[in-house]
Amino acid sequence: MINWRCTLCGECCKQYVPLIIPEDVARIAESLHRPMSSFITFYFSDDFAAPLDESYQTQLFQTKHGMLVMGLNRVELPNGEAGCIFVKDNVCSIHAIKPLVCRQYPFRPQDSDNPQGPFRLIDDPCFGKHATDEVVEQDPVRRNYLEFHTKQDQFLAQVKAWNDNPASADKEIEDFLTFVGLRWQ
Ligand code: SF4
Ligand code: SF4
Numbered sequence: 001m002i003n004w005r006c007t008l009c010g011e012c013c014k015q016y017v018p019l020i021i022p023e024d025v026a027r028i029a030e031s032l033h034r035p036m037s038s039f040i041t042f043y044f045s046d047d048f049a050a051p052l053d054e055s056y057q058t059q060l061f062q063t064k065h066g067m068l069v070m071g072l073n074r075v076e077l078p079n080g081e082a083g084c085i086f087v088k089d090n091v092c093s094i095h096a097i098k099p100l101v102c103r104q105y106p107f108r109p110q111d112s113d114n115p116q117g118p119f120r121l122i123d124d125p126c127f128g129k130h131a132t133d134e135v136v137e138q139d140p141v142r143r144n145y146l147e148f149h150t151k152q153d154q155f156l157a158q159v160k161a162w163n164d165n166p167a168s169a170d171k172e173i174e175d176f177l178t179f180v181g182l183r184w185q
Contacts, residue, residue: 002136004121009129010090012105014083017071019056021155022180024099031097035185039085042068042173061159061176062168100148107141115146
């Protein structure tokens with residue numbers, strides 16, 4: 001049983017930079033009628049305060065500028081803090097179409113080798129700002145987790161194929177985007 005309730009504290013949207021996958025980019029751009037350049041930034045791993053965890057290390061793709069990952073823009077919020085471009089008054093302004101990595105937060109399988117088994121909260125969930133007065137249904141949590149990881153794995157296979165080609169080290173970011181089915185505009 002998972003006891004958890006989102007308190008709309010907005011911390012996850014301020015503390016994390018969502019590293020997103022092409023399907024997220026296409027869905028958000030199409031739904032908002034906005035070019036991807038208005039909400040996407042490419043980051044070096046040194047841009048993050050803490051080292052990227054293993055699954056995000058493998059999202060780094062090579063270019064002539066170095067190894068980069070694709071994430072949502074960060075902006076200065078009205079109170080002076082930094083946060084995701086889509087957080088407004090501590091709430092996600094694109095909730096229905098938000099990135100899959102955001103949708104599956106903050107849960108994980110109890111046994112990471114068995115996502116069909118019970119789920120639990122991640123370690124140190126929500127920076128301690130969540131509540132525990134509701135019980136979370138496991139099935140939607142599992143669906144979100146599996147959808148994210150299935151699609152992230154597909155993207156990671158594309159990134160690996162790109163990185164395995166020595167010629168990619170001389171390519172531009174736009175070339176990588178074309179390779180994964182996106183267009184910079
Ligand atoms: S996309 Fe939405 S849920 Fe994800 S970090 Fe940004 S504001 Fe938060
Ligand atoms: S950190 Fe947790 S409680 Fe706070 S907004 Fe994010 S999901 Fe909700």
